[in-house]
Amino acid sequence: MKNTFKAHAxxxxxxxxxxxxYIIAKGxxxxxxxxxxxxFIRLACCTALFWGVKKLTVKEKIKQKDFIRLILCGFFGAAANMMFFFHGINLTSPIDASIIMTITPVIVLIFSYLILKERITKNRVLGILIGGAGAVFLILYGNKASGTSSALGNFFVFLNASFYGLYLVIVKTLMKKYNxxxxxxxxxxxxxxxxxxFSINDLISxxxxxxxxxxxxxxxxxxxxTTFLTYIFNIYALNYVSPSVTSSYIYLQPVISFIMVSVYAHILMKSEYAQDIDLVKILSCLVVVAGVYITSIPLKKN
Incomplete structure (x- = not known):
């Protein structure tokens, strides 16, 4: 019970x-x-930190045939998704980004079906359609909304969520074989x-x-x-609770983002965020969450 409590914490x-x-990085x-x-800085620093931890705690070698998957994980789980996330959050509202990211479990379900041939039910198809509709609507709404929203930025964040979801499917078998x-x-x-x-010129300038x-x-x-500790937290939690429990906490991210944007807009007087929260975004958030919830309903065993 004690370890389970720590895992949830x-x-x-x-x-x-x-x-x-979402709002801190954008700042x-x-x-x-x-x-x-x-x-560049995020990956350079975290690469050094994780390899430092690995040298101190884990002594294992990777089989040559698994390096292809690790390279794919590096592309989808680090390079591509981080580039699209930072370019996306640079252009759009933290609220929009946090809502779109909640579509990740749906993306995982789609790629699990396409790549791992995992079973998919009518309810899950319905959830995918509902959640996807909410995300697509929010992306298109980006150019019409007031505040810091952007359709291009929202699309970049959606690509980030998609690449991260694909990474989670690819990395699944590796996590069973290695620490x-x-x-x-x-x-x-x-x-x-x-x-x-793709980043060295930006770094030099x-x-x-x-x-x-x-x-x-x-x-x-x-x-x-955001990078080192969150990875450590999630790795620790997965030792005591299921991946479905871990992924369910993603619903908290828009809530925290709503609170942070409200603080920035009305307490810290950052006027550019004052119009980032509106009824359309709240409804879009509810639609996406509803879709993700439907897809997360456990399959009935025969």
Missing amino acids: AILGANVIYGAN IMPDKIGPAAFV AITVVSWMFLFGFIMVIP TNFEAFTLNTYLVIGFVVLF
């Missing part, structure tokens, strides 16, 4: 961090640092190598002299909390 902590990250882009340079720290270490290393050609204490604190938060 870890999942809760991870999703609170994720929910806060320094693009004025202080570009999205690509931010991804999670080993898999994550290699994934971040390959992802970091992949983003170098960054004016580091213009960085303030707040800039360094935000980068530190994204590296240490």
Whole structure:
């Protein structure tokens, strides 16, 4: 019971961090640092951190045939999804991004059906259609909404969710064969190598002299909390609770994002966020959550 409680606390902590990250990461882009340079720093630092942990805790070798999957994990789980996320959040509202990300379990279900040939029911098809409709509507609504919304930014976040969902399906078999720290270490290393050609110019052109204490604190938060600690929290939690329980906490992210945007807009007086919350977005959020809930209903055993 004690370990189960700690597992739930870890999942809760991870999703609170994720929910806060939408607006925190957006706060320094693009004025202080570009999205690509931010991804470079995030992956470089976390690659070093995870390999440091691996050297101290895990001693295992990867079979040569599994490196192809690790490279794919590096692309979909680190390089591509982070690039699209940071470019997306740079362009759009934190509210929009957090709502669209809740579609991830639906994406996982679709790829599990296509790649792993897992069973799919009529209820799950209905959930996919409902959740997908809510996400697509919100993407299209991005150019018409007030505040910081953007259709292109929303589409980038949707691609991020799609790539991350595909990564979760690909990594599934690797997690059964190797320690999670080993898999994550290699994934971040390959992802970091992949983003170098697309981010090095952005990094070189960054004016580091213009960085303030707040800039360094935000980068530190994204590296240490949003990436390193959340991965550790999720890895720990999966030892004691099922993946379905872990994924269900994703519903918290829009709630945290709504709260954070409200604080920024009405307490910290960041006027650009004042119109980010409206009835259409709330309804879109409810539609997406309803779709994800329907897809998460357990299959009946014969």
